[in-house]
Amino acid sequence: MTYLESSEFITLSDYRTQVRTGLWTGPSRGVDPSFVQCNVVILPEDWAESFQAWCKENVDVAPIIASSAPGDPSLPALGEIDIRSDLPQYRIYHHGAFSHETTSLTQVWRDGLGSFTFGCSFSLEAALRRHNIPLRHEERGVGGAIYNTTIDTTPVGPMQGPLVVSMRPIHRDYIEQTIETCRRYPRLHGAPVHVGDPSAIGIDINQPREQFGPITVEDDELPVFWACGVTTQGIIESVDPDLAITHKSGHMLVSDLPLDSDLLNIP
Amino acid sequence: MTYLESSEFITLSDYRTQVRTGLWTGPSRGVDPSFVQCNVVILPEDWAESFQAWCKENVDVAPIIASSAPGDPSLPALGEIDIRSDLPQYRIYHHGAFSHETTSLTQVWRDGLGSFTFGCSFSLEAALRRHNIPLRHEERGVGGAIYNTTIDTTPVGPMQGPLVVSMRPIHRDYIEQTIETCRRYPRLHGAPVHVGDPSAIGIDINQPREQFGPITVEDDELPVFWACGVTTQGIIESVDPDLAITHKSGHMLVSDLPLDSDLLNIP
Numbered sequence: 101m102t103y104l105e106s107s108e109f110i111t112l113s114d115y116r117t118q119v120r121t122g123l124w125t126g127p128s129r130g131v132d133p134s135f136v137q138c139n140v141v142i143l144p145e146d147w148a149e150s151f152q153a154w155c156k157e158n159v160d161v162a163p164i165i166a167s168s169a170p171g172d173p174s175l176p177a178l179g180e181i182d183i184r185s186d187l188p189q190y191r192i193y194h195h196g197a198f199s200h201e202t203t204s205l206t207q208v209w210r211d212g213l214g215s216f217t218f219g220c221s222f223s224l225e226a227a228l229r230r231h232n233i234p235l236r237h238e239e240r241g242v243g244g245a246i247y248n249t250t251i252d253t254t255p256v257g258p259m260q261g262p263l264v265v266s267m268r269p270i271h272r273d274y275i276e277q278t279i280e281t282c283r284r285y286p287r288l289h290g291a292p293v294h295v296g297d298p299s300a301i302g303i304d305i306n307q308p309r310e311q312f313g314p315i316t317v318e319d320d321e322l323p324v325f326w327a328c329g330v331t332t333q334g335i336i337e338s339v340d341p342d343l344a345i346t347h348k349s350g351h352m353l354v355s356d357l358p359l360d361s362d363l364l365n366i367p
Numbered sequence: 368m369t370y371l372e373s374s375e376f377i378t379l380s381d382y383r384t385q386v387r388t389g390l391w392t393g394p395s396r397g398v399d400p401s402f403v404q405c406n407v408v409i410l411p412e413d414w415a416e417s418f419q420a421w422c423k424e425n426v427d428v429a430p431i432i433a434s435s436a437p438g439d440p441s442l443p444a445l446g447e448i449d450i451r452s453d454l455p456q457y458r459i460y461h462h463g464a465f466s467h468e469t470t471s472l473t474q475v476w477r478d479g480l481g482s483f484t485f486g487c488s489f490s491l492e493a494a495l496r497r498h499n500i501p502l503r504h505e506e507r508g509v510g511g512a513i514y515n516t517t518i519d520t521t522p523v524g525p526m527q528g529p530l531v532v533s534m535r536p537i538h539r540d541y542i543e544q545t546i547e548t549c550r551r552y553p554r555l556h557g558a559p560v561h562v563g564d565p566s567a568i569g570i571d572i573n574q575p576r577e578q579f580g581p582i583t584v585e586d587d588e589l590p591v592f593w594a595c596g597v598t599t600q601g602i603i604e605s606v607d608p609d610l611a612i613t614h615k616s617g618h619m620l621v622s623d624l625p626l627d628s629d630l631l632n633i634p
Contacts, residue, residue, distance in 0.1 A: 254551045276568055279561070283518075301546065322564070
């Protein structure tokens, strides 16, 4: 059973063309990891300011890499992007409630919508690979898992919700290097939120919110948890925008930004 | 054996007067916790830019709250401070090597020296108290402890060195709240670097770099580790400024900034 074939990456241009034409509707894991993958939140103009304030207070969860002017579907800082077509799947929310998933925004796009993009931990995995830190879940041919925690994010006005984290098992001998490496990428969620004891942050390791293959944490490994962009879905559900759009978990915007871009540094 | 009497705080004005006149040369733990305590690094003008760049890359270690122009011993953003007299003890470095400790900078001050101040975890403790998180070490009448880790900070040019962390034991039931609360204070070192397994970050819990009373972590507690401003001492030792000055561990600049100051937020 193989979920990943990390030795054979899809090129960015193939991915973007196939996503744009609706041929690719699956997760973006497996696309050339040289390019930064992004979480996406799209909101009407009147919600942009307060959401941006929430992001600022929760920068490990939602580190903004680029955002667009209201009504503008392009994101020139990230390449020749059309946000309406360049994600394989989107989640649509009406009045804070999940409505449906879709592979294109042509039906729902309207004036005044603006996009926020954030670093994704798929690219943090790429950084860990570059630093020769073994990704045990990849060696097993599976993805990581996503968990709800009982840690509240920092609320801003009515925007609030629990922290969602991604988990990857890391060999005990590589924990220090993992923390050290991730600290260098604050715009990709940075250092782990927690290492080792899932119950300390309200997690039952066998009860993920989502999993991308069977979860295994061996005796010589520790589970490592990072802030996850999926958190923003709960934030949207805490308020009442008549329309809101996010990427579907794992189905990311892959940007033209290289992993060593200055845009990944703290401004 | 009582190391702390947290119910009886010294007022800021008493502390500052006594420090300034040389009557107070001990640690600043126990000063009115409503006011933000700061780590301090003082460097010649030609080192200011590269040190600031290092701070930016290691913002959890060295979150700059205020800095002064070269040659200016005042820090108006933090109150009526004279950096030459308002710390109870200083550490003096020559050419990257520790020279001696002193209670005043009048002998060593010269043109071109500039100050950097950073949030200190003494004030993070104050924030935890405000959120009703029991500080078990304080209940036992002791301070925390400081450890060297085997995690490298992010180097900038020749400036490099291992991360130093502070440790406090927290009851297992309060770990989530501790992380949640600390995330709200990014300028006071923010969320813990690690919780639970000292060996995962290269620490032998019985071998602190410094301790402020006997170290105890009970079965119902976990050791919680935060990035510590003492890290900057190693950074100074990695380069060659003819003169550098830091606070002595635990002997902080207490500012006029209240704990709810906007200056503690991410800019």
